[in-house]
Amino acid sequence: MISKVRIKFLNSLHLKKFRHEHKAFLVEGNKTVAELLSSGYYVQSLYATASWLQANRELTGNKKIEIFEATAEELKACSTHTQPDEVIAVASIPASGAIPALEKGSLYLALDSINDPGNLGSIIRIADWFGIQHILCSEDCVDAYNPKTVSAAKGSLFRTGITYTNLQQVFAKTALPVYGALLEGENVYKQDLGAKGILLIGNEANGISQALLPYITHPVSIxxxxxxxxxxxxxxxxxxxSEFMRPAAIQP
Amino acid sequence: MISKVRIKFLNSLHLKKFRHEHKAFLVEGNKTVAELLSSGYYVQSLYATASWLQANRELTGNKKIEIFEATAEELKACSTHTQPDEVIAVASIPASGAIPALEKGSLYLALDSINDPGNLGSIIRIADWFGIQHILCSEDCVDAYNPKTVSAAKGSLFRTGITYTNLQQVFAKTALPVYGALLEGENVYKQDLGAKGILLIGNEANGISQALLPYITHPVSIxxxxxxxxxxxxxxxxxxxSEFMRPAAIQP
Known part of the structure; x- marks a missing residue:
């Protein structure tokens, strides 16, 4: 059973304000919870149907997690999904560490004011697919722990470093090339992208902000x-x- | 003013059943309605705030459209958006014509059981970006006139031919190569895609259905x-x- 107080707590995590107050976020659904449980993320508590708990003993066995058996109805009362899942977990938001040392020859993403939680989740999944270890988000990007972002990222969130930071300060200090995705850049297919660097993606409606344009060393377009x-x-x-990574996938 | 009967009619178009009964669908939002009005689609009626109507006379001027001035509140009562727009239009669903003759050297998309309306809209936008004229959808694909699809397609819906059809029958008849997006295909970056053909994309969760696999002449993976x-x-x-089109964008 999930107590009323807990249902209230789980619902509070639908909102950014309370996620950051409690330093905790929701992970919903079989597949994503399974990926969470095999990641390095700290899982505080888990709410699941009796049948899920029985079928997934090996996932929860050796961890110190508060586990609650719940009815489908209780799970529905806490879920953000329209078709609620058999399991919901609460994980700790990792402490926002220092920006990693940006290494020559690696590819990083920098996101400027990405607004839509689904887009951010999709971008995290893409980054993970292409082996990008770290994403730098401007401070006004949507919260990576938004339930819609977590769902769209499908477990990739737990494998990708994400830092909210002042992108201007990062760009001012780095010697890496900064590729800006612009509508009027150079044809990306004709560029030598071998050096990799930082790929900067702008806001959905307004593109890359004025203040960041001077830091772009390579404006690129599709x-x-x-x-x-x-x-x-x-x-x-x-x-x-895909363009950045294809040379590595072609080499013998 | 929008009458109660009309509000009911507009709301009925949120559902596939009534869209196909009335052969009509909703288009919401300034930008997409503007693209609709400059497309070949037949617009039946339009509901907008006084200020939108005043600012957009040249868009509606020479067309036989029933136009209704509406309050923000009335528009909200008909809209599927959480942040309602200044304008909503009702357009006719075009008659589902015969499948176009599939030409050698052109690229077509075939979608097998795409379920998510947002995904279908995004795919239509991608197709339009890359100049793909026609998309073949399996009969169980989500409805292209779903309001979420229309919103995600952002006007590209009005520039892209879409036919719901039995893909098996299409593949059985065509001499074009059929590229299937699979998790265990050939490295797409190493393929010669110059002949183009049909790119087949499978369902979000289950991939390409068993029945279609034998028709794939070129299995490809990213x-x-x-x-x-x-x-x-x-x-x-x-x-x-992007991979199919890049050779054309590199040639001088």
């Missing part, structure tokens, strides 16, 4: 063949990451 | 560098379309 005015930020990220 | 188990269907479509 050539258009049709009538669409722009690409969704996550789609552009997917295509650009 | 190499993975990290821990993510899979890519979102729309992201994979974006990367694969």
């Amino acid at each position: 050539p258009s063949f049709g009538g669409a005015e722009s690409l969704n930020a996550a789609m552009a990220t997917a295509i650009l990451c | 190499p993975s560098f990290g821990g993510a188990e899979s890519l979102n269907a729309a992201m994979a479509t974006a990367i694969l379309c």
Whole structure:
């Protein structure tokens, strides 16, 4: 059973304010909870149906997690999903550490004011697919622990470092190339991207902010063949990451 | 003013059943309605605030559209958006014509059981960006006139042909290569994609259905560098379309 106080607590984590007050966030659904439990993230508590608990003993066995058996109805009362899942976990938001040392020859993502939680989740999943270890988010990016972001990232959140920071300060200090995704940059297919560096993606509606434009060493664009005015930020990220990584996937 | 009967009618179009009964769908928001009005789609009626109507006379001027001035509150009562827009239009669903002749040297998309309306909208936007004229959807794909699809497609819906059809029958008849996006295909970066053909994308959770696998002439995969188990269907479509089109964007 989940007590009323706990249901209230779980619901409070739907909101950023309370997530950061409690330094905790929700992880919903079988697959993502399974990935959470095999990650380095600290899991505080877990709420699941009797059948889930029985089937997943090996996942929860050796960990100090407060475990609560719950009915489908109770889980529904705490969930953000319209089709509620058999399991919900509460994990700790990791302490925001220092920005990692940005290494030559590696690819990093920098996100400027990404607003949509689903887009941020998709971008995290893309980063993980292409082996990008770290994402730098401007301070006004949407919260990476938003339930919609967690769901869209599908476990990739637990494998990708994310730091909220002042991008201007990062760019001012780095010697790495900064590739800016712009509508009027150079044809990305013709660039030598071998040195990698930082790929900067702008806000969904307004693109990269004025203040960051001077730090772009390589403005790049994805050539258009049709009538669409722009690409969704996550789609552009997917295509650009693919371009950065393809040379490594072609080499024998 | 929007009458109660009309508010009921607009709300009925949130559901597939009534969209297909009335052969009509909703288009919401300034930008997408502007693209609708400059497209070949037949617009039946339009509901907008006084200020929108005043500012957009040139868009509606020469067309036979029933126009209704509406309050923000009335628009909210008809909208599927949480932040309602200044304008909503009702457009006619075009008659589902015959499948176009599939031409050698062109790229087409075939979608097998795409479930998520947002994914379908993103895929339509991608197709339009890369100049793909036509998308073939299996009969169990989500409805392209779902309000979430229309919003995610951002006007690209009006520039892209979409046919719901039996993909098996199409593949059985075509001489074009069929590229299937699979987790265990050939490294797409190493393929010669110059002949183009049909790119087949599978369902979000289950991939390409068993019945369609025998028709794939070229199984392709996007190499993975990290821990993510899979890519979102729309992201994979974006990367694969980019691969098909990059040779054309590199040639002088």
